[in-house]
Amino acid sequence: MGPVVQFWFEFASTYSYLSAMRINRLASAKGVTVEWQPFLLGPIFADQGWNTSPFNLYPAKGRYMWRDMQRLCATRNLPLSRPDPFPQNSIKAARLALAIESMDQRAEFVRAVYRSEFGDGRDISDADVLHECLKTAKLPADTLDRTQDPDIKNALFEQSARAKEYGLFGAPSFLAGEELFWGDDRLEDALNHATSL
Numbered sequence: 001m002g003p004v005v006q007f008w009f010e011f012a013s014t015y016s017y018l019s020a021m022r023i024n025r026l027a028s029a030k031g032v033t034v035e036w037q038p039f040l041l042g043p044i045f046a047d048q049g050w051n052t053s054p055f056n057l058y059p060a061k062g063r064y065m066w067r068d069m070q071r072l073c074a075t076r077n078l079p080l081s082r083p084d085p086f087p088q089n090s091i092k093a094a095r096l097a098l099a100i101e102s103m104d105q106r107a108e109f110v111r112a113v114y115r116s117e118f119g120d121g122r123d124i125s126d127a128d129v130l131h132e133c134l135k136t137a138k139l140p141a142d143t144l145d146r147t148q149d150p151d152i153k154n155a156l157f158e159q160s161a162r163a164k165e166y167g168l169f170g171a172p173s174f175l176a177g178e179e180l181f182w183g184d185d186r187l188e189d190a191l192n193h194a195t196s197l
Helices: 014-020 023-030 042-047 059-075 091-099 103-119 127-136 141-148 150-165 184-196
Strands: 004-009 033-038 173-176 179-182
Touching: 004 014, 004 023, 004 184, 014 059, 014 103, 014 184, 023 033, 023 184, 033 091, 033 103, 033 150, 042 150, 091 103, 091 127, 091 141, 091 150, 103 127, 127 141, 141 150, 173 184, 179 184
Parallel strands: 004 033
Antiparallel strands: 004 173, 173 179
């Protein structure tokens, strides 16, 4: 199969947006296959005693993050519109991503969700927004029904459990073999490590 990187992302994560919009291009150039792995940071944050994003808990950190996002999005020619509320409720979108078996379609759906959320500032828990994202990925509208499928609900729960087992504490995270890389600025390092295995 060749080198593989697992891309662990949370739809409420600003920096995951940056990685989602470039990982396939960079990975393809290096012959690396990307496995798109949605998960929820809420349970991980709860274990640390947090009930929201650290960017909300620590205002100075939050102000810096949004300014950093403005700079990075401008450099990468990506739209940026701060969604309200932040963080967004990402459960439905994460369930949908897991329900999409084709990695190519999953990737297209994920990018559409991020464009809606951080590009347009839309509410990604809204069914109409998710329908549009499914359409962009050339998936049927009734795929949205899978968000209530007990198997999909359980699969997302298991994803979060796996994330904890791997030692993930934030998003985006990348696994290359057994090596963990955290943050959009470590994407290239993760891809390089995958090609060295």
